[in-house]
Amino acid sequence: MQSLSFQLKHTCGQARAGTVTTRHGTIHTPIFMPVGTQATVKALSPRELDEAQAQIILGNTYHLYLRPGHELVKRFGGLHGFMNWPKPILTDSGGYQVFSLGSLRKITEEGVEFRSHIDGSRHFISPEKSLEIQQALGSDIMMVFDECPPSTADRGYIEKSLAMTLRWASRSRTAWTNRQQQALFGIIQGGLYPDLRLQSLSALVEMDFPGYAIGGLSVGEPPEKMYEVVEHIAPAMPADRPRYLMGVGTPVDLIQCIDRGVDMFDCVMPTRNARNGTLFTSTGKVNIKNARYAEDHEPLDSQCSCYTCRNFSRGYLRHLYQCGEILGLRLNTLHNIHYYLQLMAGARAAIADGTWNRWKNQQLDIYK
Amino acid sequence: MQSLSFQLKHTCGQARAGTVTTRHGTIHTPIFMPVGTQATVKALSPRELDEAQAQIILGNTYHLYLRPGHELVKRFGGLHGFMNWPKPILTDSGGYQVFSLGSLRKITEEGVEFRSHIDGSRHFISPEKSLEIQQALGSDIMMVFDECPPSTADRGYIEKSLAMTLRWASRSRTAWTNRQQQALFGIIQGGLYPDLRLQSLSALVEMDFPGYAIGGLSVGEPPEKMYEVVEHIAPAMPADRPRYLMGVGTPVDLIQCIDRGVDMFDCVMPTRNARNGTLFTSTGKVNIKNARYAEDHEPLDSQCSCYTCRNFSRGYLRHLYQCGEILGLRLNTLHNIHYYLQLMAGARAAIADGTWNRWKNQQLDIYK
Numbered sequence: 001m002q003s004l005s006f007q008l009k010h011t012c013g014q015a016r017a018g019t020v021t022t023r024h025g026t027i028h029t030p031i032f033m034p035v036g037t038q039a040t041v042k043a044l045s046p047r048e049l050d051e052a053q054a055q056i057i058l059g060n061t062y063h064l065y066l067r068p069g070h071e072l073v074k075r076f077g078g079l080h081g082f083m084n085w086p087k088p089i090l091t092d093s094g095g096y097q098v099f100s101l102g103s104l105r106k107i108t109e110e111g112v113e114f115r116s117h118i119d120g121s122r123h124f125i126s127p128e129k130s131l132e133i134q135q136a137l138g139s140d141i142m143m144v145f146d147e148c149p150p151s152t153a154d155r156g157y158i159e160k161s162l163a164m165t166l167r168w169a170s171r172s173r174t175a176w177t178n179r180q181q182q183a184l185f186g187i188i189q190g191g192l193y194p195d196l197r198l199q200s201l202s203a204l205v206e207m208d209f210p211g212y213a214i215g216g217l218s219v220g221e222p223p224e225k226m227y228e229v230v231e232h233i234a235p236a237m238p239a240d241r242p243r244y245l246m247g248v249g250t251p252v253d254l255i256q257c258i259d260r261g262v263d264m265f266d267c268v269m270p271t272r273n274a275r276n277g278t279l280f281t282s283t284g285k286v287n288i289k290n291a292r293y294a295e296d297h298e299p300l301d302s303q304c305s306c307y308t309c310r311n312f313s314r315g316y317l318r319h320l321y322q323c324g325e326i327l328g329l330r331l332n333t334l335h336n337i338h339y340y341l342q343l344m345a346g347a348r349a350a351i352a353d354g355t356w357n358r359w360k361n362q363q364l365d366i367y368k
Numbered sequence: 369m370q371s372l373s374f375q376l377k378h379t380c381g382q383a384r385a386g387t388v389t390t391r392h393g394t395i396h397t398p399i400f401m402p403v404g405t406q407a408t409v410k411a412l413s414p415r416e417l418d419e420a421q422a423q424i425i426l427g428n429t430y431h432l433y434l435r436p437g438h439e440l441v442k443r444f445g446g447l448h449g450f451m452n453w454p455k456p457i458l459t460d461s462g463g464y465q466v467f468s469l470g471s472l473r474k475i476t477e478e479g480v481e482f483r484s485h486i487d488g489s490r491h492f493i494s495p496e497k498s499l500e501i502q503q504a505l506g507s508d509i510m511m512v513f514d515e516c517p518p519s520t521a522d523r524g525y526i527e528k529s530l531a532m533t534l535r536w537a538s539r540s541r542t543a544w545t546n547r548q549q550q551a552l553f554g555i556i557q558g559g560l561y562p563d564l565r566l567q568s569l570s571a572l573v574e575m576d577f578p579g580y581a582i583g584g585l586s587v588g589e590p591p592e593k594m595y596e597v598v599e600h601i602a603p604a605m606p607a608d609r610p611r612y613l614m615g616v617g618t619p620v621d622l623i624q625c626i627d628r629g630v631d632m633f634d635c636v637m638p639t640r641n642a643r644n645g646t647l648f649t650s651t652g653k654v655n656i657k658n659a660r661y662a663e664d665h666e667p668l669d670s671q672c673s674c675y676t677c678r679n680f681s682r683g684y685l686r687h688l689y690q691c692g693e694i695l696g697l698r699l700n701t702l703h704n705i706h707y708y709l710q711l712m713a714g715a716r717a718a719i720a721d722g723t724w725n726r727w728k729n730q731q732l733d734i735y736k
Contacts, residue, residue, distance in 0.1 A: 039687065043694040047675070068662065068687045076665065076683060084679045294436065297444065307415070311452045315444060319407065319436045326411040329694060 004141065004183035004210045006242050012356035014235055014261040017348045020211075020242050022140035023181065024080065024088045027055045029242065029263035030347050032254065032340045033090060035271060038063050039073070039083040042271050043326075043333040046085050052306065052338045053345070056088040056140075058266045061133050062097035065125075066116050070136035078138025090266070091139035093130045093172075093187075095146045096215075096247070107147065109164060127168040131175040131184075139182060143213065144172035146187045151221045158191040165189050166203045173207050185244060187215040188233060192225055197233045205238060212237050213244040214262070218253070227256050234261035251280055251343055252367050255360055258347050270336035275329050277321050280339045284366050286314070288332065293318040306338035307331075372509065372551035372578045374610050380724035382603055382629040385716045388579075388610050390508035391549065392448065392456045395423045397610065397631035398715050400622065400708045401458060403639060406431050407441070407451040410639050411694075411701040414453050420674065420706045421713070424456040424508075426634045429501050430465035433493075434484050438504035446506025458634070459507035461498045461540075461555075464583075464615070467516045475515065477532060495536040499543040499552075507550060511581065512540035514555045519589045526559040533557050534571045541575050553612060555583040556601060560593055565601045573606060580605050581612040582630070586621070595624050602629035619648055619711055620735050623728055626715050638704035643697050645689045648707045652734050654682070656700065661686040674706035675699070 003023065010017040020027040034041045034049065037060040041049055049057065059079050064070060076082040079089050098105055098112050105114035111126030125133075130145035146165045149158055169186050176184045186204035190196030204212060214233060217226045230245060234257075237243050244264035245257050254265055270280065277289040281301035286293075288300070296314035308317070308331040320328030343363070350359035371391065378385040388395040402409045402417065405428045409417055417425065427447050432438060444450040447457050466473055466480050473482035479494030493501075498513035514533045517526055537554050544552045554572035558564030572580060582601060585594045598613060602625075605611050612632035613625050622633055638648065645657040649669035654661075656668075664682035676685070676699040688696030711731070718727035 038691045038693060039684070040693050040695040045675070045695060045698065046679070067691060068683075072663065072683070075663065076681065082681075082684055082687075084684075295440065295443065307413070311414070313444065313450075315436075315440070316407070316450055316452070319450075323406045323435060325406055325408050326694060326697060327408040327413060330413065330698070 002183075002210065003179060003181055006211070006240060008239060010352045012351045012354060013259065015258050015347075015351050015356045015360075016261060016263055017351040018242070018263065020263075022088045022183065024086060024140050025055075027088055028348055030254075030258045030344050030351075031055055031264055032344050033058045033264065033266040034337050034340075035060070035266055035268050036083070036085075037268075038067070039079060041333075041337070043275070043329045044337065046083065048307075048334055049085070049337070050087075052334065053341050054087070054337065056090060057085060059089055059091045059137060059139060060097060061091050061094035061130060061137065062125075064091075064137060065094065065133050066118055066123075070133040074136040074138065078136070080138060088140040089137075090141040091134045091137050091143065092246075093143040093145040094125055094133070095130070096148045098125060099148045109167075111145075127171040128175040131172055135178060135182060141211065142176070142182050142184045144169045144184065144186055144209075146189060146215060148189070148216050148219070149191065151191050151216055151219050151225075153191060155191075155193060155196075158189075158193060158196060162189050162196055162200055166200065169204060170207060173209070183210040185209055185211040185213050187213045187246070188237075189216050191216060192221060192229060194229070194232045197229060198236060201233060201236060209241070211242040211244060213246050215246045217245065218248045218267075223249075223253060223256070226253070227260065230257050230260045230262060237261070250367075251340070252364060254340075254343065255347070255363050259356075259360055270340045271333050274332035274336040277332065279332055280336055282366070288314065288317050288321050290318075300335055301339070304335065304338065304342070306335050308335040308338075370551075370578065371547060371549055374579070374608060376607060378720045380719045380722060381627065383626050383715075383719050383724045383728075384629060384631055385719040386610070386631065388631075390456045390551065392454060392508050393423075395456055396716055398622075398626045398712050398719075399423055399632055400712050401426045401632065401634040402705050402708075403428070403634055403636045404451070404453075405636075406435070407447060409701075409705070411643070411697045412705065414451065416675075416702055417453070417705070418455075420702065421709050422455070422705065424458060425453060427457055427459045427505060427507060428465060429459050429462035429498060429505065430493075432459075432505060433462065433501050434486055434491075438501040442504040442506065446504070448506060456508040457505075458509040459502045459505050459511065460614075461511040461513040462493055462501065463498070463511075463514045464516045466493060477535075479513075495539040496543040499540055503546060503550060509579065510544070510550050510552045512537045512552065512555055512577075514557060514583060516557070516584050516587070517559065519559045519584050519587050519593075521559060523559075523561060523564075526557075526561060526564060530557050530564055530568055534568065537572060538575060541577070551578040553577055553579040553581050553610075555581045555614070556605075557584050559584060560589060560597060562597070562600045565597060566604060569601060569604055577609070579610040579612060581614050583614045585613065586616045586635075591617075591621060591624070594621070595628065598625050598628045598630060605629070618735075619708070620732060622708075622711065623715065623731050627724075627728055638708045639701050642700035642704040645700065647700055648704055650734070656682065656685050656689050658686075668703055669707070672703065672706065672710070674703050676703040676706075
């Protein structure tokens with residue numbers, strides 16, 4: 001038995017609905033994956049994630065390697081056992097986080113040497129080491145270790161980086177020793193250069209991964225640039241494998257990229273924005289800090305069925321935010337995650353019904 | 369119909385089990401009241417409080433008066449509606465918080481002038497103003513506005529303070545205009561002087577309150593001194609009214625004071641300690657920060673049925689604490705509140721069964 005299988009069920013133009021089956025269960029795509037950086041989706045319990053119908057969450061290899069350590073996590077039954085989340089988990093490779101350390105890291109052909117952001121200690125992660133960590137974490141989907149140059153870097157740098165990233169992808173694939181248990185996705189790089197993106201994809205497809213991701217986007221370029229790259233590359237990706245756009249994005253980004261053929265997304269936006277008081281609703285964004293909500297007796301989103309919207313007023317949420325109360329962070333996060341997951345459920349239903357274009361335009365209108 | 373009725377059901381020595389019935393339901397005593405300072409018990413949702421079998425919670429008049437303001441809370445259906453807690457609520461008078469402001473407040477016969485700890489703005493609370501605020505908050509049990517001198521103050525100061533506090537109690541009683549809706553408790557002061565405590569009690573009983581509290585304890589004196597005062601005063605309090613010991617305390621304090629005839633308690637200890645990583649279990653205190661728990665696969669308390677203990681290991685709780693994750697604050701708080709409430713359930717059962725002394729000694733042995 002393979003560690004992962006994908007079934008394409010419906011299409012509407014480029015938009016796709018399907019299922020990804022892993023050892024920990026089946027994911028219905030398009031799907032958004034809440035980010036659980038340090039073995040917890042910030043502010044939420046596994047029970048709440050389950051009630052919000054989260055199907056798969058993401059863990060961060062860099063953070064878990066440093067704290068509590070992947071070998072410790074392994075002794076607790078992997079990330080599933082450690083955090084008590086029985087459904088699928090995807091881990092990133094640590095690449096993006098390590099490259100974000102800036103002056104604290106040094107890249108060579110062998111891998112990346114870096115200093116911990118926690119205590120300054122020295123560490124080294126290579127493609128093989130990243131796989132070793134992710135195998136200890138026991139995620140259902142692992143990612144190859146790649147370099148993430150700024151999408152706006154010059155062509156010379158991007159070309160050189162891409163060549164090394166492809167050699168790293170090949171090394172990752174060789175280090176992938178448990179193909180029945182954990183899947184491994186390749187990551188397409190190449191900045192904003194269509195030809196480099198295609199070259200990256202073609203080299204990865206030759207290596208044959210169970211799924212492919214688009215990396216290095218949503219790192220500062222305008223959304224239209226990102227949509228262009230996705231529009232160019234997604235339809236060229238193997239139709240029989242899941243397509244994952246890493247680190248994206250706003251509700252509009254998700255809809256625009258589903259429309260261009262993407263199946264899976266992750267982003268800290270719904271959780272981080274929630275903690276900053278920015279909430280997504282069926283009528284647009286709400287900044288709950290705003291004084292206009294102090295006397296507002298209505299729920300945050302009268303169309304929403306989450307615990308927050310069923311039980312509390314905007315006035316109460318604003319009060320909790322003003323006081324810095326933990327319950328405010330919780331209720332806001334719960335709502336935003338529920339919103340993102342309901343948005344994906346809406347997208348799946350529309351693709352299955354053949355009403356994708358109408359649904360998409362309705363949703364995009366909200367954010368106009 | 370009265371706003372509150374008390375039924376004494378069982379006694380074992382001085383220990384009592386009974387029921388307090390309010391407009392928002394019946395409380396079984398002895399009971400611990402989780403503290404919800406700013407219209408939320410820190411880190412917990414109303415659903416979690418309900419699942420932990422919380423019967424009544426406490427709100428802080430001083431904090432709610434300043435933010436979001438009692439009149440705003442009133443327009444949201446009072447504190448019950450605002451925070452979506454349908455069961456009984458007790459509000460303090462604001463006295464203790466205002467007196468804790470130190471140099472920021474000035475006491476006169478009329479009341480207390482003080483500066484907000486949030487923005488430095490000037491305010492004035494009198495016995496009448498405190499009742500007005502508490503009536504707007506709509507709590508089931510209100511407290512009279514009293515002065516809380518340090519229990520170690522000299523006799524001259526305590527005598528003078530007590531005389532004024534009794535005049536304030538009388539003014540509070542006069543300002544208590546909605547006797548069918550909200551109950552009002554008198555507060556016994558008198559520091560560590562047995563005769564002053566009795567004098568305070570007798571004056572209050574003459575005014576006839578639906579319940580009586582012991583105030584001004586657990587403010588720095590050794591526990592034995594506190595137990596002495598309680599042992600002296602509690603049995604002299606009217607047997608047909610609930611007896612509330614304010615701001616107390618540790619699990620041992622609760623047991624020792626139930627043993628001396630107290631029915632109701634509140635304290636920030638279980639919630640505050642939880643956020644600092646100090647947890648109460650059936651085998652004693654656990655400091656979850658400790659490195660010895662890093663590899664501990666056992667639940668926090670194998671005897672406990674709370675969500676935390678049913679689902680997570682000590683190793684995971686330590687990891688969350690080390691990372692400063694919100695879920696750690698939540699799971700720790702949930703457990704400590706569950707522990708306190710189960711302790712009270714155990715006390716009630718033991719008093720009803722006539723096994724109080726044996727149960728008490730077993731519990732006290734844990735903390736020896």
